[in-house]
Amino acid sequence: MFRSCDRCDNPATVHLTEIKGGSKTERHLCESCARALHVPQASKELQKLLKSFEPAQSLAQLATKELTRACPECGITWAEFRQHGRFGCARDYEIFGEEIERLLKRIHGSSTYSGKMPGGGSVEAGQRLDSLARARKALQDAIEAENYEEAARLRDEIRKLNEGVGGGDGGGEPGTAPERGAGADAGEPRRADGGG
Amino acid sequence: MAARGNAGAPELPDLWLLQPGKEQDVVVSTRMRLARNVSGFHFKTRLRPGEAERLEGHLRGVIAGVDRTLRYVSMNDVSATLRDVLYERHLVSAEHVADQTPRGVAFSASGTTSILVNEEDHLRIQVFAPGLELADLDRRVNALDDAIGMQAPYNFSERYGYLTSCPTNTGTGLRVSVMLHLPALSFRGEARGGRVAEQGIVKVHKAAQKLGLTVRGTHGESSRAEGDFYQISNQVTLGRSPQQAVADLQAVLSLVVDYERNSRTILLKDDRTRLEDVVWRAWAILCHARRISSREALAHLSALRLGVCLQLIDSVTLPTLHALMVTMGPGHLQHAAGRELQPRERDAVRAQLIRETLQRR
Numbered sequence: 001m002f003r004s005c006d007r008c009d010n011p012a013t014v015h016l017t018e019i020k021g022g023s024k025t026e027r028h029l030c031e032s033c034a035r036a037l038h039v040p041q042a043s044k045e046l047q048k049l050l051k052s053f054e055p056a057q058s059l060a061q062l063a064t065k066e067l068t069r070a071c072p073e074c075g076i077t078w079a080e081f082r083q084h085g086r087f088g089c090a091r092d093y094e095i096f097g098e099e100i101e102r103l104l105k106r107i108h109g110s111s112t113y114s115g116k117m118p119g120g121g122s123v124e125a126g127q128r129l130d131s132l133a134r135a136r137k138a139l140q141d142a143i144e145a146e147n148y149e150e151a152a153r154l155r156d157e158i159r160k161l162n163e164g165v166g167g168g169d170g171g172g173e174p175g176t177a178p179e180r181g182a183g184a185d186a187g188e189p190r191r192a193d194g195g196g
Numbered sequence: 197m198a199a200r201g202n203a204g205a206p207e208l209p210d211l212w213l214l215q216p217g218k219e220q221d222v223v224v225s226t227r228m229r230l231a232r233n234v235s236g237f238h239f240k241t242r243l244r245p246g247e248a249e250r251l252e253g254h255l256r257g258v259i260a261g262v263d264r265t266l267r268y269v270s271m272n273d274v275s276a277t278l279r280d281v282l283y284e285r286h287l288v289s290a291e292h293v294a295d296q297t298p299r300g301v302a303f304s305a306s307g308t309t310s311i312l313v314n315e316e317d318h319l320r321i322q323v324f325a326p327g328l329e330l331a332d333l334d335r336r337v338n339a340l341d342d343a344i345g346m347q348a349p350y351n352f353s354e355r356y357g358y359l360t361s362c363p364t365n366t367g368t369g370l371r372v373s374v375m376l377h378l379p380a381l382s383f384r385g386e387a388r389g390g391r392v393a394e395q396g397i398v399k400v401h402k403a404a405q406k407l408g409l410t411v412r413g414t415h416g417e418s419s420r421a422e423g424d425f426y427q428i429s430n431q432v433t434l435g436r437s438p439q440q441a442v443a444d445l446q447a448v449l450s451l452v453v454d455y456e457r458n459s460r461t462i463l464l465k466d467d468r469t470r471l472e473d474v475v476w477r478a479w480a481i482l483c484h485a486r487r488i489s490s491r492e493a494l495a496h497l498s499a500l501r502l503g504v505c506l507q508l509i510d511s512v513t514l515p516t517l518h519a520l521m522v523t524m525g526p527g528h529l530q531h532a533a534g535r536e537l538q539p540r541e542r543d544a545v546r547a548q549l550i551r552e553t554l555q556r557r
Binding site for chain 1: 294357
């Protein structure tokens with residue numbers, strides 16, 4: 001269905017739903033009016049990609065609950081993310097883990113990082129840390145499944161990987177990232193919402 | 197709109213495009229940028245009231261600590277004209293100009309480094325070089341990135357790498373863009389029926405797409421190719437290391453550069469007179485026009501650039517053409533005039549600037 005922009009006659013491509021104090025308002029804008037009003041927009045390709053994630057009609061109800069789940073840190077919902085194509089904080093990557101995993105695979109053909117570590121660590125070290133995090137997760141799964149043979153193998157693998165990292169396991173939790181997201185770490189120079 | 201008093205107009209950086217570069221007959225410039233977000237703050241779209249100011253202040257301090265020689269400009273403290281000037285120098289993006297959030301840019305006196313604060317991500321660290329220059333830029337951008345990251349820890353996950361506001365940058369956060377001048381590949385020559393030429397550019401698009409690269413206009417995302425200037429950049433930031441991304445780009449680039457050079461040779465062999473005619477007409481118009489738009493001027497400057505590279509004309513040099521491409525922009529014209537100029541006025545001032553520059557030999 002064709003809809004023209006609220007401000008001019010161009011076709012509307014940016015659709016906004018604002019919920020303020022319980023009342024819902026919809027706005028439909030063309031790209032240039034949206035830009036003039038400083039509405040952040042996803043690029044055309046990204047918008048198309050995000051559209052493809054819209055649930056099938058029969059699944060819609062089930063999905064509504066998922067879509068309204070909000071990040072406790074920044075408050076964004078998956079539905080809001082889909083509208084603008086921008087995340088609200090680093091925590092979203094955990095909160096919407098499954099959706100993000102699929103999205104990243106669609107965009108990049110992969111969801112596995114390959115590159116340096118913060119502070120100038122090498123690519124190899126980065127990949128080793130990544131393998132380590134995965135092996136730890138696999139070990140946990142193996143123990144839970146009472147697959148002790150696999151667990152023993154993984155334990156040895158982790159030991160070997162740890163030697164490569166330089167022994168500095170640092171006691172990190174399985175799959176823990178150095179930065180877990182906005183405000184998650186203690187002792188940072190400034191905090192997102194600390195009274196300053 | 198005048199600059200608000202206290203800040204004063206900062207000294208502009210050098211025009212680095214005047215320096216010679218590798219493969220400069222086809223490759224105009226190379227840019228590398230890293231997208232980073234700082235731990236402890238929300239991403240741009242969800243910054244709380246007051247958070248953007250605090251973040252800008254924090255990062256401004258961190259950047260000054262890392263490199264004291266960088267000049268910092270708070271975008272809300274300078275005139276609209278100066279913001280345009282920074283944009284025309286590629287130091288800031290169009291979004292950074294139009295935005296109203298507390299935000300800024302730190303840049304080097306050479307103009308080849310710029311760090312955007314509170315753009316789409318908290319930090320966009322970018323470095324430039326004339327011509328094709330990947331290794332040196334890689335070193336420079338990573339040195340800056342590591343130094344800043346030591347003072348302002350980044351959002352990073354082992355699984356996804358650097359966490360960015362837009363999922364298209366997640367991972368390395370790296371965008372390598374190479375600006376190319378492809379007049380022969382986009383030449384709609386009657387002698388060759390036009391079809392050959394259009395296919396050239398289409399082929400480039402297809403080859404790029406296969407390797408996860410994209411081809412765009414000169415000012416990046418959503419800008420059109422004007423004056424036959426195109427930008428090729430990597431799109432994939434996950435699953436591929438930065439080294440691989442650079443290698444893929446290099447592979448496509450060497451193909452495109454050869455392809456453009458061969459097409460120039462063919463054009464020259466097919467109908468040298470026609471090519472000379474295009475170049476000298478461009479010269480004539482630029483030397484005599486009394487009112488000219490940016491778009492028209494750029495098209496003629498593009499023809500002259502081709503003429504210089506093919507040695508069809510020696511009345512002008514690449515540095516002069518590159519300087520004009522920047523200084524004829526609306527921001528630069530108004531900055532030089534010291535006042536706001538209406539579009540018609542600008543076209544006249546632009547024509548005068550071009551005439552005087554080209555005839556000063």
